[in-house]
Amino acid sequence: MDDSDRQLEELTDAVYRAALEPLAWNDVMLSMKRSFPSAAQTFYLLHMQPRRIQPVSLAGIEPAWLRSFDALYFAPDNPWIRMTQHLHRPGVVRTNERLDRVLRTRGALYRSSYYNDWMRPQGFKYTIGNTLLSEGGIVANITLMRAPDMRTFGSAEVRRFEALSRHMTRALQMSMRLERTESGAADTGVLDALPHALAVVDAQRRLLHANAAMESLLRRRCGLAAREGRIEAASADAQPALRALIDAALGPQRQASTGALALPCNEAKRLEVSAMPLPGRMGRTLIARPTVLLMATQRGGRPAPGHASICRRHGLTAAEGRLAEWLCRGRGLKEAAQGLGVTYGTARAYLKTAFAKLGVHSQAQLVARMLADPDGDA
Numbered sequence: 001m002d003d004s005d006r007q008l009e010e011l012t013d014a015v016y017r018a019a020l021e022p023l024a025w026n027d028v029m030l031s032m033k034r035s036f037p038s039a040a041q042t043f044y045l046l047h048m049q050p051r052r053i054q055p056v057s058l059a060g061i062e063p064a065w066l067r068s069f070d071a072l073y074f075a076p077d078n079p080w081i082r083m084t085q086h087l088h089r090p091g092v093v094r095t096n097e098r099l100d101r102v103l104r105t106r107g108a109l110y111r112s113s114y115y116n117d118w119m120r121p122q123g124f125k126y127t128i129g130n131t132l133l134s135e136g137g138i139v140a141n142i143t144l145m146r147a148p149d150m151r152t153f154g155s156a157e158v159r160r161f162e163a164l165s166r167h168m169t170r171a172l173q174m175s176m177r178l179e180r181t182e183s184g185a186a187d188t189g190v191l192d193a194l195p196h197a198l199a200v201v202d203a204q205r206r207l208l209h210a211n212a213a214m215e216s217l218l219r220r221r222c223g224l225a226a227r228e229g230r231i232e233a234a235s236a237d238a239q240p241a242l243r244a245l246i247d248a249a250l251g252p253q254r255q256a257s258t259g260a261l262a263l264p265c266n267e268a269k270r271l272e273v274s275a276m277p278l279p280g281r282m283g284r285t286l287i288a289r290p291t292v293l294l295m296a297t298q299r300g301g302r303p304a305p306g307h308a309s310i311c312r313r314h315g316l317t318a319a320e321g322r323l324a325e326w327l328c329r330g331r332g333l334k335e336a337a338q339g340l341g342v343t344y345g346t347a348r349a350y351l352k353t354a355f356a357k358l359g360v361h362s363q364a365q366l367v368a369r370m371l372a373d374p375d376g377d378a
Contacts, residue, residue, distance in 0.1 A: 198296075
């Protein structure tokens with residue numbers, strides 16, 4: 001698997017997590033920037049009547065420019081608006097070049113006030129975008145913009161963007177359905193329709209619901225298993241780390257896990273498991289109780305690298321390398337700190353410096369980077 005495919009996998013996982021944690025769309029936009037290098041990454045709702053924008057996540061756009069967006073974007077000479085019925089449809093990826101082909105003329109965007117008074121002053125020229133949903137006069141758009149000194153979006157990027165957009169549409173549909181459900185409760189039917197392996201558990205790890213993909217993993221004991229109605233790690237050694245992952249999501253702050261727990265699945269694959277809190281109750285058949293959504297994704301596996309190899313390949317200190325080795329072996333940060341004989345705060349400091357050196361932003365990304373490289377020694 002090359003870097004672009006790996007980035008797309010990580011980005012797809014982030015998109016589904018954002019469906020249940022709206023603030024996570026900001027993390028999605030950061031991942032978009034890494035997968036599709038660009039000067040601005042935007043996710044917003046267009047309210048066609050009245051003509052206004054509702055930002056969801058805007059990266060690379062200064063707040064002052066939002067005040068002039070509505071008037072210029074909805075201006076009659078903006079070709080995106082002129083062709084809105086044709087272009088603002090789910091699944092239709094928009095680029096400058098595709099706009100020219102639809103209009104059968106070149107450079108229509110560059111003659112508009114939207115481009116000359118809004119895009120160009122900010123240093124934007126090339127765009128790629130897609131409509132995730134269009135219903136009830138509201139259009140949900142994602143748009144990336146590149147500067148003139150960057151290349152335009154090529155055909156390979158368009159194909160990857162199309163594949164990602166399908167997942168984003170599903171995630172947004174899921175998010176809207178959750179929002180409409182009483183008290184923010186999730187509908188198990190939404191989870192059943194998703195391709196990721198998902199399970200809902202309570203504080204005692206009782207399995208309240210598993211979609212088809214998760215049930216398949218549990219039957220095969222691929223990283224996870226169900227015993228006496230409870231979800232557990234298939235490997236006894238990984239059980240404390242799974243419990244810690246669930247407990248963290250149910251803690252006072254009730255926050256989604258910042259990293260993924262890597263569980264052995266078989267010799268060729270591993271299972272990455274993340275956890276996030278769910279509000280209210282899940283579906284009509286489940287009693288109200290604090291619940292956690294577990295998301296599991298299979299990855300092509302390699303043996304966890306030793307700390308010496310990690311330090312040599314990635315320029316980490318011995319302490320940072322040992323911590324990374326613990327994380328690669330499926331341990332949580334607290335367990336790794338205990339194993340290393342340091343405080344949790346010290347372990348977090350090691351982790352932050354490792355993030356900076358590797359250019360990653362989460363434990364999941366760090367572990368993926370470590371496991372992607374061949375291990376030369378223990």
